[in-house]
Structures are given as C-alpha cells and as structure tokens.
Amino acid sequence: MENDPEITYDWSLEMMARYPFLEDSKRYIKHQGPGLKELVEDRVWDMVRIRGKERVMQAIEHGEINEVPMSDDLDMEMELFSYPIARILVSCVDDNYLTNRYALGESEKFLKILSEEPLENTMNIGEELGIEGTAENDQIKVYFIDYLENTEHLKSTQWKLTNQDLRHGYIYLDIDKYRRLLKESLFQRIVKELPRPVNDELLDIFSSQIKDIEKFLQEKRKDYGEVEFGEVDSEKFxxxxxxxxGLQKEGVNLSHEARFAMTSFLHNIGLSVDEILSLFSESPDFREDLALYQIEHITGEISGTEYTMPSCSTMRTNGICFEPDNLCGAEWMKHPLTYYAYKKKKDFKKQKKTEDEE
Ligand code: SF4
Known part of the structure; x- marks a missing residue:
C-alpha cells in the first residue's frame, strides 16, 4: 500500500494513531487504509482485526482501553486502523450497554494520553472536539454555550454553571478540568455516532468476533446480575x-438524585454495600472506586450519617417519581419504603392464609 503524495496531513501518523477520531485520522484511514476485502483476507491485517476486537473486550471488562507501544509506522497504522474495526464490531452487536461501555473505554484511554500532551496539542484537539479554548494565565477559557452543551450529562455539583468562574460569557477552567470536558465530549460523540448501520456482509465477515463479544458481554452481565437478595423481593419494588x-441497566446516565434515591432505598431495605455495588456495576460508566465511595457515604460508613430514602413528594420535585401506579395513588402513600413494606406485608398475609388453609 503506497501513501498518496497528493494528500497532506496536519497531524503526524503517531498523533492520528493516538487520537483516531481526528479529521486527519479519518482521512488517513479512508485514503491509506485497507479495503474491506484486504482487511478480512490478508494475513498482514490480522493484527488490526485482533486489536479492534481487543479494544471492545477491554472496554467491556475494564471500562478502559490500554495503550499499545508503537515503535514504527506499521505499529501506528495497526493501531489507527483498529479503531474503525472496533466501531464496526460495536455496531454489529448493537447493544446500548456495549455502546456506552465502549465509549467509556475510548474516552478513558483518550484522557490518559491527553494528560501527557503539551498545551498547544491539547487546545488543537479541543477545537476538533468542538470546545475551543483560549489560554489565559494558568487557565483555559471556554465559551459558556460550548461548556453547557458538553456538560449536560455531568450531574455532580462541581460541573454546575453556578459553581463556575464565569466572566463575560466565558468559563475559566484549570487544564485538568478542560481535559475532562474534552473526555466527556468524546464520550458523547461516540455514543451519538454508534451503532452505525451494518449490512449482512459485515455481519457475516465478523460473525466469529461478534459471537465472542456477545458471549463475553453475556458473561459479564451474569456476573453482575447474580446478586443474592436474600429476603429482599425486587418484584415488590x-x-x-x-x-x-432498568434505566441503569440500559446504560442511561442517571442524575445524582436518582442514584441517591436508589442507593438509599436498597440500603434501607437491607442490601449490603457489596450487593448494591454489584447492582451498580451494570452501569456502563461504572467506576468501582467512585461508586464505593458514594455508597459508603450514603450508608453512613464514611459520613457517620445514615441517609433515608427521600419521600414521594421529594421524588416528584426531583422529577424521578417514574410511572406511579394505582397503589402510588392511595392517599396514605407518602413514601417508596411504605410502598415496598405494604406489598411485602400483603404477600406475607396471603402466604399465611394459604398455609392456614392447608
Ligand atoms: S409515588 Fe410511587 S413511583 Fe412515585 S415516588 Fe412514590 S413510590 Fe415511587
């Protein structure tokens, strides 16, 4: 494969391999990359297919994709071309959880390598991701609309507009926070772009990789799903x-209020920290250290204060009183824990009556 001398690139091949979402990277893949037939049939591209699948598997397992050492142009091309393969595989499997998990894996890898970049490269990459920044003293200023558009899914208080240094329409961020904003932008971009439409030919060509990924995904879900609830009856939630x-399982990023309500509910009805952690590990943006901290805080193991689940009226105010049923409409129904206790008690009485009759 000969490089086309007519086409010039602003970024080096190494940078394209490190940041395969750049416009130059896409052009390079289009003009210098192998065709589908070559990619599938030529032994020379074995490593690209292997690395493409590895990107997806690592994202499922760790929520992060490892960097690979690159010593020459061939290594760099292998790494760059493996990116579209991973995207094809994610598109073929077409699973919401996988898409989110994969986006997390790519964006975590991105953040890690971006931290080693000089400021100028970081700003240029930021521009490509739609968040143009200007360096001023030790800070990066970002137009507030760009900031808002890229933080709508970030629910913690540190990202709230009211907590930012806002001056004349610009938000001033330190470099680490600017990098995290870029990471979020990449995450959202991948989630929006995938899955792409795939045809039968692709499904056929990658059938064995697809099968392996689906199997691995299934196993991981089973691991996460095998929570021993003991006396807890999820049917009566x-x-x-x-x-x-359900939303969490689907990969939807829940608000802080929703996570708080779920954690305190599960704790209040008797689930252990490990059991709650295991349930939350189904979320695609799951980070064990952060989740554990949040759970231990709410359950009182860190803060010393044991929190109680919010009442129905607070849940309504927070916009998370989802799909209330007839029982929710009862005049005396003021709390989700009352709902659960009522259903459990009713079930107990029914069971007791049956035993007495026997
Ligand atoms: S009314 Fe029902 S759905 Fe709404 S918060 Fe209370 S228990 Fe939950």
Missing amino acids: PPCIKKML
Missing part, C-alpha cells in the same frame, strides 16, 4: 425504583 434500575 415501587415503580420509580424499578424504572431507575
């Missing part, structure tokens, strides 16, 4: 909690 647990 109130609709709001069922809905939030």
Whole structure:
C-alpha cells in the first residue's frame, strides 16, 4: 500500500494513531487504509482485526482501553486502523450497554494520553472536539454555550454553571478540568455516532468476533446480575425504583438524585454495600472506586450519617417519581419504603392464609 503524495496531513501518523477520531485520522484511514476485502483476507491485517476486537473486550471488562507501544509506522497504522474495526464490531452487536461501555473505554484511554500532551496539542484537539479554548494565565477559557452543551450529562455539583468562574460569557477552567470536558465530549460523540448501520456482509465477515463479544458481554452481565437478595423481593419494588434500575441497566446516565434515591432505598431495605455495588456495576460508566465511595457515604460508613430514602413528594420535585401506579395513588402513600413494606406485608398475609388453609 503506497501513501498518496497528493494528500497532506496536519497531524503526524503517531498523533492520528493516538487520537483516531481526528479529521486527519479519518482521512488517513479512508485514503491509506485497507479495503474491506484486504482487511478480512490478508494475513498482514490480522493484527488490526485482533486489536479492534481487543479494544471492545477491554472496554467491556475494564471500562478502559490500554495503550499499545508503537515503535514504527506499521505499529501506528495497526493501531489507527483498529479503531474503525472496533466501531464496526460495536455496531454489529448493537447493544446500548456495549455502546456506552465502549465509549467509556475510548474516552478513558483518550484522557490518559491527553494528560501527557503539551498545551498547544491539547487546545488543537479541543477545537476538533468542538470546545475551543483560549489560554489565559494558568487557565483555559471556554465559551459558556460550548461548556453547557458538553456538560449536560455531568450531574455532580462541581460541573454546575453556578459553581463556575464565569466572566463575560466565558468559563475559566484549570487544564485538568478542560481535559475532562474534552473526555466527556468524546464520550458523547461516540455514543451519538454508534451503532452505525451494518449490512449482512459485515455481519457475516465478523460473525466469529461478534459471537465472542456477545458471549463475553453475556458473561459479564451474569456476573453482575447474580446478586443474592436474600429476603429482599425486587418484584415488590415501587415503580420509580424499578424504572431507575432498568434505566441503569440500559446504560442511561442517571442524575445524582436518582442514584441517591436508589442507593438509599436498597440500603434501607437491607442490601449490603457489596450487593448494591454489584447492582451498580451494570452501569456502563461504572467506576468501582467512585461508586464505593458514594455508597459508603450514603450508608453512613464514611459520613457517620445514615441517609433515608427521600419521600414521594421529594421524588416528584426531583422529577424521578417514574410511572406511579394505582397503589402510588392511595392517599396514605407518602413514601417508596411504605410502598415496598405494604406489598411485602400483603404477600406475607396471603402466604399465611394459604398455609392456614392447608
Ligand atoms: S409515588 Fe412514590 S413510590 Fe410511587 S413511583 Fe412515585 S415516588 Fe415511587
């Protein structure tokens, strides 16, 4: 494969391999990359297919994709060309959880390598991601609309507009926070772009890789799903909690209020920290250290204060009283824990009556 001398690139091949979402990277793949037939049939591209699948598997397992050492142009091309392969595989599997998990893996890898970049490269990459920054003293100023557009899914208080240094329409961020904003932008971009439409030919060509990924995904889900609830009966959970647990499984990024409500509910009905952690590990943006900290805080192991689940009226105010049913409409129904206790008690009485009759 000969490089086309007519085409010039602003970024080096190494940078394109490190940041395969750049416009130059896409052009390089288009003009210098192998065709589908070559890619599938030529032994020379074995490593690209292997690395493409590895990107997806690592994202599923760790929520992060490892960097690979690159010593020459061939290594760099292998790494660069493996990116579209990973995207094809994610598109073929077409699973919401996988897409989110993969986006997390790519964006975590991105953040890690971006931290080693000089400021100028970081700013140029930021521009490509749609968040143009200007360096001023030790800070980067970002137009507030760009900031808002890229932080709508970041729910913690540190990202709230009211907590930012806002001056004349610009938000001033330190470099680490600017990098994290770029990471979020890449995450959202991948989630929006995938899955791409795939045809039968692609499904056929990558059938064995697809099967392996689906199997691995299934196993991971089984690991996460095997929570021993003991006496806890999830069938009797109130609709709001069922809905939030379902959304979490689907890969939807829940608000801080929703996570707080779920954690305190599960703790209040008797689940251990490990059991709650295991349930939350189904979320695509799951980070064990952060989740554990949040859970231990709410359950009182860190803060010393044991929190109680919010009442129905607070849940309504926070916009997380999802799909209330007839029982929710009862005049005396003021709390999701009351809902659960009522259903459990009713079930107990029914069981007792059956035993007495026997
Ligand atoms: S009324 Fe209460 S229990 Fe029912 S869905 Fe709303 S918050 Fe949950």
